[in-house]
Amino acid sequence: MRAGLKGILTALTGMSVRAANQVVVVVVTLVAAHFLVPAKFGVFAIAAAITTLIRTLMYNGAFEYLLKAKPGEESPTECLIINFALVVGLTILMLPLVPLSKHLFGSEDVGRILLALMPSNLISAFAAWQESQL
Numbered sequence: 001m002r003a004g005l006k007g008i009l010t011a012l013t014g015m016s017v018r019a020a021n022q023v024v025v026v027v028v029t030l031v032a033a034h035f036l037v038p039a040k041f042g043v044f045a046i047a048a049a050i051t052t053l054i055r056t057l058m059y060n061g062a063f064e065y066l067l068k069a070k071p072g073e074e075s076p077t078e079c080l081i082i083n084f085a086l087v088v089g090l091t092i093l094m095l096p097l098v099p100l101s102k103h104l105f106g107s108e109d110v111g112r113i114l115l116a117l118m119p120s121n122l123i124s125a126f127a128a129w130q131e132s133q134l
Helices: 002-035 040-057 062-068 076-094 095-107 108-134
Strands: none
Touching: 002 040, 040 076, 040 095, 040 108, 062 076, 062 095, 076 108, 095 108
C-alpha cells in the first residue's frame, strides 16, 4: 500500500511541475498577445516556437531513460551532461537563424529574441533532468 501511495504522490508531483510550466507559457503568451501589436506578437511567436521545440526535446532521451531505468542503473550525472550537450548542440544549430532572421522571417527582431531566449534552454535542460529524478 505504501508503494502505491508513493507512486501516486510521485506522479502528482511530476504532473504538477509539468502543468505549472505549461501555465507559465500560456500566461506569458496571453500577456504578449495583449501588449504587443500583431507584427511584434508574430515575432515573439516565431522565436517562442523555435525555443519551445528545443525545450520539448529535453523530455526525450535522457529524461525517458531516467524514468524507465531500474533502481541503481539510473546514471543521473551522465543524463544531466547529455541534456546540457543536447541544448548546446541545438543552440549551435539555431545560431544561424539569428543573422538570417531578416531574410527568413522578415524581421531582425526574431534573431534578437532568439538570442535572448537561448539561455532559458539551459534552465529547461536542468528542469527536465530534475523532473525525471522525481
